[in-house]
Amino acid sequence: MSRRGVGLGAFSNRNQTTQSWATHGANLRSTHTASLQTQLSVFQSLLHTFALEHSSEIKSNPTFRAEFARMCNTIGVDPLAASNVKGKNGRRGLGEGGSFWTQILGGDMNDFYFEVAVRVVELCRETRSENGGLIGVGECRKRVGKGKAIGSGLEVSEYGCSCVRSSWGKREANLLDSDDILRAVRSLEPLGSGFSIVTVGSKQYIRSVPKELNTDQATVLEAIQVLGYVSVSMLRLNLKWEKARAQTVIDDLLADGLVWLDAQGPEKEYWSPQNLLEDSG
Amino acid sequence: MTAPFQFPPTYNFPPFFTPQPNTNTRHSQLQKWSSLIQSWCRHHRQYRISLIEAVETPLFHNAALRKRLDLREARAVVDWMSKSEEEGGGGRRAEWINESGKAMAWIWWKRPEEWADILVDWVEGTGQRGSVLTVYELIQGDMTMSQEFHGMDTDVMLRSLNILVKRGKAQIFGAEGQEGVKFF
Numbered sequence: 001m002s003r004r005g006v007g008l009g010a011f012s013n014r015n016q017t018t019q020s021w022a023t024h025g026a027n028l029r030s031t032h033t034a035s036l037q038t039q040l041s042v043f044q045s046l047l048h049t050f051a052l053e054h055s056s057e058i059k060s061n062p063t064f065r066a067e068f069a070r071m072c073n074t075i076g077v078d079p080l081a082a083s084n085v086k087g088k089n090g091r092r093g094l095g096e097g098g099s100f101w102t103q104i105l106g107g108d109m110n111d112f113y114f115e116v117a118v119r120v121v122e123l124c125r126e127t128r129s130e131n132g133g134l135i136g137v138g139e140c141r142k143r144v145g146k147g148k149a150i151g152s153g154l155e156v157s158e159y160g161c162s163c164v165r166s167s168w169g170k171r172e173a174n175l176l177d178s179d180d181i182l183r184a185v186r187s188l189e190p191l192g193s194g195f196s197i198v199t200v201g202s203k204q205y206i207r208s209v210p211k212e213l214n215t216d217q218a219t220v221l222e223a224i225q226v227l228g229y230v231s232v233s234m235l236r237l238n239l240k241w242e243k244a245r246a247q248t249v250i251d252d253l254l255a256d257g258l259v260w261l262d263a264q265g266p267e268k269e270y271w272s273p274q275n276l277l278e279d280s281g
Numbered sequence: 282m283t284a285p286f287q288f289p290p291t292y293n294f295p296p297f298f299t300p301q302p303n304t305n306t307r308h309s310q311l312q313k314w315s316s317l318i319q320s321w322c323r324h325h326r327q328y329r330i331s332l333i334e335a336v337e338t339p340l341f342h343n344a345a346l347r348k349r350l351d352l353r354e355a356r357a358v359v360d361w362m363s364k365s366e367e368e369g370g371g372g373r374r375a376e377w378i379n380e381s382g383k384a385m386a387w388i389w390w391k392r393p394e395e396w397a398d399i400l401v402d403w404v405e406g407t408g409q410r411g412s413v414l415t416v417y418e419l420i421q422g423d424m425t426m427s428q429e430f431h432g433m434d435t436d437v438m439l440r441s442l443n444i445l446v447k448r449g450k451a452q453i454f455g456a457e458g459q460e461g462v463k464f465f
Contacts, residue, residue, distance in 0.1 A: 130306070130309040132306070229295075260296035260297075260310075261296055261301060262295040262348075263299040264299055269295065271294065271295060275290070275294070276290055276294055
């Protein structure tokens with residue numbers, strides 16, 4: 001076999017060999033695909049069953065939901081990405097293609113995150129002049145959970161399964177996890193919305209103004225987190241900064257609306273408006 | 282007698298009493314002041330405030346924090362409130378009683394037009410279209426006891442009624458101080 005044929009016959013011979021290899025390859029590929037497909041469909045149906053069985057739990061229990069999402073992530077299924085593909089007309093029947101999650105959860109899972117996202121966006125817009133577009137994830141969760149952002153409860157999509165017709169309005173604040181907020185914010189990324197998550201010290205914030213914090217600014221914000229407020233002399237003392245540096249950072253934060261000025265003390269104090277949200281509204 | 286006024290969290294935020302240098306922040310601050318002043322006046326059923334007196338009340342003076350809004354700043358807030366939103370103000374939620382002095386101002390936690398609507402609703406709801414009432418009855422009468430306009434400032438009542446006159450929904454007659462009103 002390995003001997004190269006000679007003469008004209010070798011050409012057609014070689015052709016034949018190539019062809020048979022090609023067919024063999026194609027065969028292999030198709031069996032491979034078939035088995036993969038079977039595996040995938042088995043896996044999907046298992047996931048389907050699982051999701052169906054636990055759908056109410058997924059939607060009502062934030063810890064469970066987070067775990068489920070984490071599990072999906074590890075096996076490379078992004079519940080958000082999978083449910084992002086929404087049909088042009090929402091009233092698509094089950095099993096009519098479209099998103100995997102829409103089929104499983106009756107379009108409720110993606111709607112859930114989208115609703116959260118819409119509320120987060122609303123809240124960020126509403127409070128932007130107050131906090132310069134930086135809002136703590138925890139504060140955001142509390143406010144969004146209260147359902148203050150948009151009227152009362154949101155309507156459940158008409159094509160949702162009756163079994164999972166859990167109305168958003170009935171959700172309580174504690175049914176919303178910080179993880180849900182983070183996930184919702186991430187779901188906005190494909191829109192190029194400029195919403196991002198930043199971590200300052202031990203706290204996570206949603207940044208709704210596309211502007212980076214430099215290290216000095218982050219340091220000062222972290223100090224405010226701990227101390228409640230800062231002043232130029234406090235920064236000089238604690239961080240060993242020169243006066244000009246401390247003043248510049250504070251002026252920048254002030255210009256971005258990230259801190260408020262109190263000039264009625266012996267020295268100018270700079271406060272973070274984060275606590276303002278705490279229980280207002 | 283009445284429940285104490287519940288101050289919003291902003292009231293305990295020290296920078297709230299310093300005019301903010303950042304324009305956006307300042308705008309947010311003015312909005313918060315406006316809504317605080319309105320709810321304060323509403324709580325105390327106050328229709329006008331004298332700034333000179335008000336700066337000594339808890340409204341503008343947070344004794345616990347030892348922060349205060351001084352007269353000049355309080356004036357700036359009311360000035361902002363008196364402008365319409367198009368002018369970059371607070372939607373005409375205040376009005377100087379004497380524009381030049383800027384010492385007394387109406388605080389419109391409900392604007393006269395809003396009061397006019399409420400009066401119309403009340404008249405319709407109680408089937409008093411066509412009847413004649415005195416202004417005194419409207420303000421102090423037993424039948425308006427449950428209404429928010431009960432005990433209202435007479436000037437505000439007359440202003441609201443005059444709006445209804447302009448709309449052709451009421452007619453005012455009688456001598457000053459003893460006005461009567463007929464609703465159509």
